[in-house]
Amino acid sequence: MMKDWHMLPAEIEAQSMKIIEEELGEISLPPLHKEIIKRVIHTSADFEYARTLRFSPQAVQAGLEALQQQAVIVTDTNMGLMGINADGLRRLGCTKQCFMADPEVKAQATANGTTRAVAAMDKAAALQGPLIFAIGNAPTALLRIQELIRQKKCRPALIIGVPVGFVNVIDAKEGLMKMPVPYIVAKGRKGGSAIAAAICNALLYMAIRKK
């Protein structure tokens, strides 16, 4: 096993991607989608995402354009925030934000009797610049974004809707997929902050290559 200690992370990643590619086999996927799907499988070792990740038409292009225009990526967990490649963001002049621990958000959530995730989305909707929402945890965040769009209070460049869970999660995702907005969704119960971050990173790496 010793020899592998000297494999660089980049080599390990390249070998992993090759294995994923092989095991995906003959599945036909649009190249831009495939790159995102492969990174999600790399993060989860779960090939189910090859058939559950759904992309609205032009979703990837919309995400890439936003990242080329100093986008802000908004997450619903600090864990998801931490997983988004800071160096990649810096190279593109983009930033990331999570308001879940924001004192103002806590106060608003208490005052309105909502989850903090809802109040965090309200605050994020007021941010400048193209917004990419990367929701891996709170279905209430995803429901709130849909409401903000309907109320014309927010027009996200892309919504990554991959909350994980058993309550409200499927409804929130199915609702999003009915809206005329660019989305990337993991159908069903699966997802998570690590999945949301992996999708952001796949987009970041693509945007950097195109620079």
Added chain:
Amino acid sequence: MMKDWHMLPAEIEAQSMKIIEEELGEISLPPLHKEIIKRVIHTSADFEYARTLRFSPQAVQAGLEALQQQAVIVTDTNMGLMGINADGLRRLGCTKQCFMADPEVKAQATANGTTRAVAAMDKAAALQGPLIFAIGNAPTALLRIQELIRQKKCRPALIIGVPVGFVNVIDAKEGLMKMPVPYIVAKGRKGGSAIAAAICNALLYMAIRKK
């Protein structure tokens, strides 16, 4: 859907756990293991963990004892670190540490031609207090911990070995399960920083209840 916005996170969690319990069905699991497995499924919506999570005898007890004695939880990603409940740690007088972004660790890794994860484990091995390693990402971290134990440079209270991936991951986990140390392992390729954090949190909540 509106009514659900007013569900408290604690209510959502309780309902989720009930659904998980129901879907686990008749599977017979030791109660202490079951609580951890349920939290991992809560985090991943992946019931495969019910059969892939493996516990050495007394692993949970070892983890709980460490948490009652001001343990340090060491992670191999800042994302995993972020996922561990800070309030739970505080209530028990425990702490968490990740050395992946530590400049000294970066320099050591370069000097020795190892991954940063290896150098981070070397640094962590010198920490005071019962150590719980929570490895969700780097198989090289898990291999290094095994070597440190063999060299009697470290004696962890518990090793949570749940790296995800396609290269070295299965070897690193199988190697750990042959060692005479308390471990919790996700057999196979699956795992991740969120899984590692979920296992830590399940242990934290159990330790707080026992206080």
